[in-house]
Amino acid sequence: AQSVSQHNHHVILSEAASLELGCNYSYGGTVNLFWYVQYPGQHLQLLLKYFSGDPLVKGIKGFEAEFIKSKFSFNLRKPSVQWSDTAEYFCAVRDTGTASKLTFGTGTRLQVTL
Amino acid sequence: GAVVSQHPSWVICKSGTSVKIECRSLDFQATTMFWYRQFPKQSLMLMATSNEGSKATYEQGVEKDKFLINHASLTLSTLTVTSAHPEDSSFYICSARGAGGGMDTQYFGPGTRLTVL
Numbered sequence: 001a002q003s004v005s006q007h008n009h010h011v012i013l014s015e016a017a018s019l020e021l022g023c024n025y026s027y028g029g030t031v032n033l034f035w036y037v038q039y040p041g042q043h044l045q046l047l048l049k050y051f052s053g054d055p056l057v058k059g060i061k062g063f064e065a066e067f068i069k070s071k072f073s074f075n076l077r078k079p080s081v082q083w084s085d086t087a088e089y090f091c092a093v094r095d096t097g098t099a100s101k102l103t104f105g106t107g108t109r110l111q112v113t114l
Numbered sequence: 115g116a117v118v119s120q121h122p123s124w125v126i127c128k129s130g131t132s133v134k135i136e137c138r139s140l141d142f143q144a145t146t147m148f149w150y151r152q153f154p155k156q157s158l159m160l161m162a163t164s165n166e167g168s169k170a171t172y173e174q175g176v177e178k179d180k181f182l183i184n185h186a187s188l189t190l191s192t193l194t195v196t197s198a199h200p201e202d203s204s205f206y207i208c209s210a211r212g213a214g215g216g217m218d219t220q221y222f223g224p225g226t227r228l229t230v231l
Contacts, residue, residue, distance in 0.1 A: 009155070036222075043118070044207070044222035090158070102148075102220065106157040 002027035002093050006105035013081050014113050021076040021108050023065075023091030033074040034066055034092040034102065044090065050074065061085070086112045117141055117192055118210050120223035127198055128231055135193045135226045137208030143188035144210035148220070149181070152205040198230040 005024045013019060014063040025031065036108040048059025055067040065076045074091060117140040117189050127133050137147060150158040162178075163172035164185035172178045180202075182194040191210075195202055207225040 004157075041224075043224040044209075100218075101160055101163065103160075104158040106155070 002095055002103050004091055004093050004103050004105035005008060005012065006089075006091055006108050008108045010109045010111070012111045012113065014056070014112075016080045017112075019078040019081045019085075019110070021089055021091075021110070023074045023076065023105055025072050025074070025091075025093045027072075027093065027095060029056070030096045032094040032096055033065070033067060034094070035059065035076050036090045036104075037045055037061070038088040038090065038107075040087065047076070047089075065095070081110070081112050083112045083114055086110060116206065118144075118221045120206075120208055120226050122226060123224065124227040126229045126231065132194055132196045133198055133228060135195075135206055135208075135228075137191045137193070137210070137223055138141060139189050139210045139212070139221070142210075142212040143204070144212055145188065145190070146211045147185055147191040148209040148211075149191075149193050150207040150209065152207060152225070153203055154205075158207060160217050161193075166212055177187040195228065198228070200230045203230045 003026045007022045010073050033050040036044045037047050038044045047063050048057050050057045050067045055095050058064045063078050067074050088107050090107045092102045119138045121136045142220050148163050149161045151161050152158045160173050161176045162170040162172045162183050164183050166185050166188050169184035185191040205227050208223045209220050211220045
């Protein structure tokens, strides 16, 4: 079974700082990779996804993530964060074999200060 | 984007009672619905997957007789926590995937916070 690790549990940044949130997964097969965001009091929303092709994927709100297969990583980045990016960020992996179940990481709480 | 609603958003109940949580897809037909459980500061744990009209598939360690899932229509799935106990207190989130959409079109509800006294 696959597992997902997010090593940063709580990150505090000032506005305009650059962001990188780590995500590593363990699974030997082919996977689909996702980053979800949960703003305070709201439901999970898809930020970006990787299925195949260019390992650098761009999502909404200026976020991007890079899939490095050799490192089993899919780190999320944003060059300059805004206060409105304060939220919980979840990395998720789906085994393309079953193609049905998402496995989530524990989440990273991002707090952006003014 | 597609919307998934849950009702109630929070519920407090006494130990031993049963609680039903509804999950609805508001503007699409959900052929597959997922139920997750989230403990404070922890990840979303998949409890079960249900396809409309068939029995739910439960993840290992999830008691199917305790967490009854019904996916009777393409827009509604319910999770009933039977004989709830304090350890069942958690945040329950449903997710729905529509027919005809890509495999990535999985939409999440806002969650239901259950507190068992």
